[in-house]
Amino acid sequence: xxxxxxxxxxxxxxxxxxFRLQSESGPLALARCKAAVGQAKxxxxxxSSQPGNSNNTTFKDRIExxxxxxxRSVFRSRTPDNVIRQQSTVYTSDATYVENLEGxxxxxxxxxxxxxxxxxGKGPVIVQNTVFNAIIELPRRRAGTMVKGExxxxxxxxxxxxxxxxxxxxxxxxxxxxxxxxxxxLPRRITYTQSGATNDFSGWNTTxxxxxxL
Numbered sequence: 001x002x003x004x005x006x007x008x009x010x011x012x013x014x015x016x017x018x019f020r021l022q023s024e025s026g027p028l029a030l031a032r033c034k035a036a037v038g039q040a041k042x043x044x045x046x047x048s049s050q051p052g053n054s055n056n057t058t059f060k061d062r063i064e065x066x067x068x069x070x071x072r073s074v075f076r077s078r079t080p081d082n083v084i085r086q087q088s089t090v091y092t093s094d095a096t097y098v099e100n101l102e103g104x105x106x107x108x109x110x111x112x113x114x115x116x117x118x119x120x121g122k123g124p125v126i127v128q129n130t131v132f133n134a135i136i137e138l139p140r141r142r143a144g145t146m147v148k149g150e151x152x153x154x155x156x157x158x159x160x161x162x163x164x165x166x167x168x169x170x171x172x173x174x175x176x177x178x179x180x181x182x183x184x185x186l187p188r189r190i191t192y193t194q195s196g197a198t199n200d201f202s203g204w205n206t207t208x209x210x211x212x213x214l
Contacts, residue, residue: 025148027138033127040067042207043203057078066209070092072091073115074086088212126190127187144164145167147165151182158181160180
């Protein structure tokens with residue numbers, strides 16, 4: 001009887017310890033990610049989505065950032081009958097370059113600030129809208145959860161999946177899974193649970209942007 005009771009107590013203690021470790025490791029992973037992206041000097045994000053519309057057109061967006069101000073955006077769409085459209089824009093410190101449908105580039109003086117200025121020193125906007133928000137929102141939401149998932153191999157590196165759900169509390173925010181690199185703590189992928197839209201990260205601190213040929 002005493003042996004069974006001791007085993008039961010041990011099981012409860014181990015379970016509580018694992019629960020505490022899980023609850024502490026999640027916020028720590030987010031904090032490390034926030035610090036890592038804040039120090040990053042360049043990166044590339046490739047996003048893809050297929051809205052639930054009748055024509056099932058797919059969209060892909062490639063964003064490249066090299067701090068302090070260089071920024072490149074490539075937007076591409078493909079229709080079911082394989083019609084492809086692409087639009088590219090490059091911002092530098094002193095000029096903006098826009099690609100037309102024929103693939104030719106035009107140059108003009110920079111009109112306003114580069115979008116990179118919203119990200120350099122903080123990290124990609126999508127990370128600010130997910131990781132940064134989770135750090136603030138999860139502790140104050142009764143139904144908010146952060147669950148440790150599987151290890152993944154993405155873009156040549158290992159990362160840890162974390163599934164984040166904010167619950168039904170206001171303001172409602174879409175649930176997602178983020179895979180954080182085990183060594184650098186930088187994100188490798190963010191996948192939105194409901195839409196299936198994915199955002200793949202690569203080129204951390206190695207992305208470069210060249211001015212287009214005119």
